[in-house]
Amino acid sequence: MTETVLAGTLVEICLEDVGGARLAAEAGADAVEVCAGLADGGTTPTLGFVRHCAREAPDLEIRVLVRSRSGDFVHAPQDVEVMVADIEAVRQAADPGTRLGFVIGTLEPEGGVDVAAVRRLVAACDDVPVTFHKAFDSVPDKLAGLGLLGDLGISRVLTSGGAGPAVDHLPLLAELVARAGADVRVAVGGGVRPDNVAQVVAATGAREVHLRAPGPVTSAGVSAGYDDGRRSVTSAAVLAEVMAALGR
Numbered sequence: 001m002t003e004t005v006l007a008g009t010l011v012e013i014c015l016e017d018v019g020g021a022r023l024a025a026e027a028g029a030d031a032v033e034v035c036a037g038l039a040d041g042g043t044t045p046t047l048g049f050v051r052h053c054a055r056e057a058p059d060l061e062i063r064v065l066v067r068s069r070s071g072d073f074v075h076a077p078q079d080v081e082v083m084v085a086d087i088e089a090v091r092q093a094a095d096p097g098t099r100l101g102f103v104i105g106t107l108e109p110e111g112g113v114d115v116a117a118v119r120r121l122v123a124a125c126d127d128v129p130v131t132f133h134k135a136f137d138s139v140p141d142k143l144a145g146l147g148l149l150g151d152l153g154i155s156r157v158l159t160s161g162g163a164g165p166a167v168d169h170l171p172l173l174a175e176l177v178a179r180a181g182a183d184v185r186v187a188v189g190g191g192v193r194p195d196n197v198a199q200v201v202a203a204t205g206a207r208e209v210h211l212r213a214p215g216p217v218t219s220a221g222v223s224a225g226y227d228d229g230r231r232s233v234t235s236a237a238v239l240a241e242v243m244a245a246l247g248r
Helices: 003-007 020-027 047-056 077-093 115-125 134-138 142-151 170-179 197-204 236-245
Strands: 010-015 031-034 061-065 100-104 130-132 156-159 185-189 208-211 214-218 230-234
Touching (some): 010 020, 010 185, 020 047, 020 236, 031 047, 047 061, 047 077, 077 115, 115 130, 134 142, 142 156, 156 170, 170 185, 185 197, 197 236
Parallel strands (some): 010 031, 010 208, 061 100, 100 130
């Protein structure tokens, strides 16, 4: 794969820290996925944080994770109600001109796509682009699932191809990328790091990758047991390594 193709890969940075969106923009990322609770797999961020990221990175697409709780992706009707309300609230709160996107995912108990719930969530998003997140990794028939999601109005699917990191599923990911068309794109994420991102892109033909760029910082003050003395934030150094690996 040529350096030109690698350099054309779109990069999305997943983050939950104040200030991280600005670092992603300065590094040359194309989008951020804005979240809370990444230690629990990610949940819906606050409206204030969404607006902060949009203002810090006005040229990036701000993709907002909409997930009412941690745990599995089988959502009760009440969970769907909450997520619909969150989508509506974000759309109303977003500053004019924000390049907004939403990230959703909900499944049936056996792992298939919950068609009714996805249809309702996509309808709430209206004309805002919608990504189906890594709940897709649990879908038994991923090739059929990709087509179904396209029919439901999903424009982008984020996946590592199955349980574990993307590097464990490169042939299937390549097949998904090849099967995806103009209506639904495949972004590869899950264990993507500076030392393997070029390999993942070369082996799969992916045009988009998704990753965190974490680095530790020391806590600013003494706590009464609420933290262990440090926390993870978006790292400018890791961002630079990712971009360098892609020749960007």
